[in-house]
Amino acid sequence: MSTDTMRRADSGAGPGPVAVLSMAEWIRRHDWSATPLGAREAWPQSLRTTLDIMLGSGHAMCLAWGPDRTFLYNDAYAPFLGARHPAALGMGFAAVWPEIWGEIGPLVDRVYAGETTTFHAMPLVMTRNGFAEDTWWDFSYSPVRDEGGAVAGLLNVAADATPRVLAERERDRATEKLRVSEAVAHENIQRVELALEAGAIIGTWFWDIVADRFTIDEPFARAFGLDPALGREGIPLAQIVATVHPDDQAGLADAINEAVLRGGAYAHQYRVRRTDGNYYWLEANGRVDHAPDGTPTMFPGVLIDIEGRRAVESERDRMVEALAASEARFRALFENIDAGFCISEVKFDDAGHPIDHRVIEANPAFERHTGLSNAVGRYASEVAPGIEQHWHDAYGHVAKTGEAIRFEGEAKPLGRWYDAHLFPVGGGRVAMLIADTTTRREAEGALARSEAKWRTVFETLHEGFILGEVIRDASGHVADWRYEAVNDAWHDLIDVPRGTAVGRTIREVFPGIEAAWVDEFAHVVEMGEPLRFTRRVGMLDRWYDGVAQPIGGDRFTVIFIEVTERIRRERRQATLLTLADELRGRSDLQTIVTAAARCLADGLEVDRVGSGIVNLREDTIDVRSDWCEPGVSSVVGQHAFASYGSYIDDLRCDDIVAVDDVAADPRTTGRQAGFDAIQTRSFLDLPISFDGRLYAVVFAHSRTLHAWTDGERQFVEQVGDRVRVALARQRMEDAQRVLTQEMAHRMKNTLAMVQAIATQTLRQARTMDEGREAITSRLAALARAQDIMTRTNFAEADVREVADAAIAPHRLAGERITLAGPPVELSAQRALGLSLAIHELATNAAKYGALSNETGRVDMVWNAAGGAFVFRWIESGGPAVTPPTRRGFGSKLIERIVASYFDGEGRIDFDPAGIRFTLTGAVDRPSTQPNP
Numbered sequence: 001m002s003t004d005t006m007r008r009a010d011s012g013a014g015p016g017p018v019a020v021l022s023m024a025e026w027i028r029r030h031d032w033s034a035t036p037l038g039a040r041e042a043w044p045q046s047l048r049t050t051l052d053i054m055l056g057s058g059h060a061m062c063l064a065w066g067p068d069r070t071f072l073y074n075d076a077y078a079p080f081l082g083a084r085h086p087a088a089l090g091m092g093f094a095a096v097w098p099e100i101w102g103e104i105g106p107l108v109d110r111v112y113a114g115e116t117t118t119f120h121a122m123p124l125v126m127t128r129n130g131f132a133e134d135t136w137w138d139f140s141y142s143p144v145r146d147e148g149g150a151v152a153g154l155l156n157v158a159a160d161a162t163p164r165v166l167a168e169r170e171r172d173r174a175t176e177k178l179r180v181s182e183a184v185a186h187e188n189i190q191r192v193e194l195a196l197e198a199g200a201i202i203g204t205w206f207w208d209i210v211a212d213r214f215t216i217d218e219p220f221a222r223a224f225g226l227d228p229a230l231g232r233e234g235i236p237l238a239q240i241v242a243t244v245h246p247d248d249q250a251g252l253a254d255a256i257n258e259a260v261l262r263g264g265a266y267a268h269q270y271r272v273r274r275t276d277g278n279y280y281w282l283e284a285n286g287r288v289d290h291a292p293d294g295t296p297t298m299f300p301g302v303l304i305d306i307e308g309r310r311a312v313e314s315e316r317d318r319m320v321e322a323l324a325a326s327e328a329r330f331r332a333l334f335e336n337i338d339a340g341f342c343i344s345e346v347k348f349d350d351a352g353h354p355i356d357h358r359v360i361e362a363n364p365a366f367e368r369h370t371g372l373s374n375a376v377g378r379y380a381s382e383v384a385p386g387i388e389q390h391w392h393d394a395y396g397h398v399a400k401t402g403e404a405i406r407f408e409g410e411a412k413p414l415g416r417w418y419d420a421h422l423f424p425v426g427g428g429r430v431a432m433l434i435a436d437t438t439t440r441r442e443a444e445g446a447l448a449r450s451e452a453k454w455r456t457v458f459e460t461l462h463e464g465f466i467l468g469e470v471i472r473d474a475s476g477h478v479a480d481w482r483y484e485a486v487n488d489a490w491h492d493l494i495d496v497p498r499g500t501a502v503g504r505t506i507r508e509v510f511p512g513i514e515a516a517w518v519d520e521f522a523h524v525v526e527m528g529e530p531l532r533f534t535r536r537v538g539m540l541d542r543w544y545d546g547v548a549q550p551i552g553g554d555r556f557t558v559i560f561i562e563v564t565e566r567i568r569r570e571r572r573q574a575t576l577l578t579l580a581d582e583l584r585g586r587s588d589l590q591t592i593v594t595a596a597a598r599c600l601a602d603g604l605e606v607d608r609v610g611s612g613i614v615n616l617r618e619d620t621i622d623v624r625s626d627w628c629e630p631g632v633s634s635v636v637g638q639h640a641f642a643s644y645g646s647y648i649d650d651l652r653c654d655d656i657v658a659v660d661d662v663a664a665d666p667r668t669t670g671r672q673a674g675f676d677a678i679q680t681r682s683f684l685d686l687p688i689s690f691d692g693r694l695y696a697v698v699f700a701h702s703r704t705l706h707a708w709t710d711g712e713r714q715f716v717e718q719v720g721d722r723v724r725v726a727l728a729r730q731r732m733e734d735a736q737r738v739l740t741q742e743m744a745h746r747m748k749n750t751l752a753m754v755q756a757i758a759t760q761t762l763r764q765a766r767t768m769d770e771g772r773e774a775i776t777s778r779l780a781a782l783a784r785a786q787d788i789m790t791r792t793n794f795a796e797a798d799v800r801e802v803a804d805a806a807i808a809p810h811r812l813a814g815e816r817i818t819l820a821g822p823p824v825e826l827s828a829q830r831a832l833g834l835s836l837a838i839h840e841l842a843t844n845a846a847k848y849g850a851l852s853n854e855t856g857r858v859d860m861v862w863n864a865a866g867g868a869f870v871f872r873w874i875e876s877g878g879p880a881v882t883p884p885t886r887r888g889f890g891s892k893l894i895e896r897i898v899a900s901y902f903d904g905e906g907r908i909d910f911d912p913a914g915i916r917f918t919l920t921g922a923v924d925r926p927s928t929q930p931n932p
Contacts, residue, residue, distance in 0.1 A: 056287025065153035069093035207299035245271035340369035354396025464490040478522035583726040608701040682706035806838035821862035833901035850878030869923035875914030
């Protein structure tokens with residue numbers, strides 16, 4: 001605002017009754033939803049804190065917030081508004097003061113750009129009591145920053161300077177008579193008074209008493225000579241108190257304790273050591289809030305710089321009383337102050353623009369700060385050629401307007417930066433107090449560069465990084481922790497959108513997260529020891545490995561990486577080792593596939609795992625067992641593959657079937673209803689095959705979409721490999737067992753057959769030569785039958801050929817053995833199986849059945865149609881048949897082992913009239929050659 005003219009600040013509204021309410025009550029009742037600020041519940045914490053500070057202060061304050069600069073104020077400010085109160089509440093700043101907005105609007109814009117503006121003794125003609133009156137005001141506009149560090153508002157601290165100005169005028173009138181005789185002394189008094197600066201807000205604080213966390217803004221930190229970054233993150237109160245003058249510390253502690261116990265408003269004055277090492281007077285204003293139970297909860301406040309005010313008042317009173325003292329005293333002050341001081345005359349061109357200034361007087365400190373030893377009496381352009389025009393402009397502005405200004409500027413010819421305070425001293429002359437800030441700025445620049453470097457490192461880390469602070473409940477127990485800062489890698493590793501975590505707690509970001517994520521970091525803070533962890537976030541289904549470190553107070557850091565795939569690989573490897581151990585003791589298909597299914601359950605994150613035996617003739621699967629997650633039903637029972645699609649063809653080819661989405665895969669489209677019935681959206685089937693035949697399937701089901709990864713497929717393939725090895729081993733062991741039993745059994749049968757052949761032959765022979773020849777012939781036939789049953793070098797044989805060779809040793813005189821059936825070609829394995837069956841049946845018939853007497857008969861009949869094969873052995877005319885009390889190896893060989901060669905069934909019936917054996921199964925193809 002300009003001070004050369006008086007501005008009228010009339011509300012333009014007539015007088016009217018206004019309810020006597022506190023501003024806190026007015027603000028509470030106001031409908032904020034109709035203003036740009038919106039409902040109070042949605043106000044940011046920075047606005048709430050600043051508003052609390054303002055309402056709790058005894059100083060007149062107003063606050064403009066947001067892009068629309070919505071206007072709020074406290075009780076002490078309300079009288080300044082006159083009839084505009086309380087209508088001004090919630091209006092735009094410009095709408096509250098339209099008549100002077102042209103003057104203050106640019107100042108407001110500068111504050112929103114981050115600059116603090118202070119002006120003193122501003123004259124205004126105000127209508128506060130129904131008539132116009134001359135008033136003077138001290139104002140300080142300070143930027144207020146939001147949680148992200150951006151300027152969100154303006155805080156104005158105002159003071160009525162009218163009594164002071166009137167007193168100073170009265171003093172000036174009283175001392176005018178002494179000016180003639182005490183001109184030099186009076187001039188020095190005036191210099192000292194004008195050099196002292198009036199008080200202004202310099203910082204804010206917020207003390208979370210419950211969490212014992214004391215945070216301050218940058219101006220506060222600078223006032224106390226502290227690191228601004230440390231102030232934002234939280235600083236011990238003891239570190240603040242350490243900067244207070246020793247004589248004032250006890251009083252400050254008592255005042256704080258009294259305010260905390262009492263609650264309500266707080267105000268106290270004390271001296272603080274600043275960055276230059278000197279102590280300056282401050283006034284702290286705040287308010288302590290109590291919970292309903294009387295527990296103090298928070299303590300926000302502001303710092304007011306009253307050094308200038310106290311100095312002015314003290315110096316004024318002292319100088320008035322000692323006006324006749326020696327000029328040497330003031331000269332000593334002038335010569336010995338640490339700040340550089342000079343008085344200059346300003347040179348203007350014909351257009352009234354400042355073009356230079358000449359130093360009239362300077363103290364020794366001026367030479368130390370500038371390095372100019374011969375500046376007095378010379379123009380700046382002479383002693384510092386190329387000096388920037390902004391220095392001339394500043395001198396010219398003060399000389400013309402009489403306004404004191406303060407700024408920080410560079411003098412390139414001197415290679416230095418200065419904090420300069422210029423003020424008028426009468427006669428068109430301008431005084432300047434300067435302090436060299438070059439070292440400080442260089443340090444700040446180095447700090448900024450260092451911070452930028454480490455910020456770059458922080459943001460480019462591939463590892464996730466967390467700066468956190470624990471949150472305690474009323475009893476001091478850690479109940480949660482808050483994200484103070486995270487890097488970009490954190491968002492990538494956690495898959496959380498950027499900008500959604502800082503300022504929130506882990507339980508807010510991840511509701512329902514495991515308690516260990518809070519408890520372990522609480523342990524780090526409370527024990528002061530680092531912690532290495534490998535832990536899963538259940539709701540993300542991810543594993544993380546990292547280290548948490550305490551960094552003092554309730555704060556800690558965490559650096560981590562995601563190790564989900566590593567953990568899964570390790571777990572799968574462990575399950576594969578376990579499977580290998582389990583399969584060593586398995587001896588049948590069902591237990592082998594059950595073990596494989598359990599391995600899949602341990603190695604895959606799915607909802608259901610199980611296994612079933614396949615019936616290829618009916619294209620069905622009989623699920624014997626499964627493991628299901630809670631809420632997922634069992635599928636134990638028989639199922640037709642056709643109900644779920646066409647992928648049975650892939651399983652027959654021994655290919656793993658992995659379907660990510662049953663609704664999208666062409667093999668399962670149109671079968672979604674069937675999958676819905678078993679709560680399956682994705683599935684993976686592992687075929688268990690041997691010798692080209694599908695025996696069983698091990699399956700994994702997911703009720704939600706599941707994209708099967710290469711790692712999961714590889715794991716399932718490894719399970720299949722181990723199962724196939726186990727089946728091969730089981731087959732070999734079974735074959736070895738059968739072979740051993742068969743050899744022993746066949747040896748006994750062979751001897752029995754030789755005995756039977758010899759007995760029957762000799763019984764029928766008329767002479768020894770005839771008997772010898774007959775026995776020799778029949779033993780040769782027995783040898784040929786043995787060849788048929790044991791040779792493995794033929795590819796296929798006809799049923800009749802097999803039957804003839806197998807029964808030849810038992811043929812006797814007459815037609816007691818008959819064969820009837822169409823040509824049917826058998827594979828080597830099925831031919832051997834049929835030979836074994838006929839051999840066993842014939843041996844038994846020769847020993848006990850139809851071939852053991854003179855009248856018995858054996859009929860062998862077979863047929864093949866549509867790929868189905870039926871073979872029947874029918875005995876008649878022999879001794880009456882009695883069912884055996886136990887079944888031997890021969891029965892097992894015929895009914896189970898031989899039947900398995902035909903993928904069918906074998907059944908022996910002990911009919912009293914004679915043994916009946918029926919073999920049903922599959923055949924490769926009918927023979928194209930007729931039987932001989």
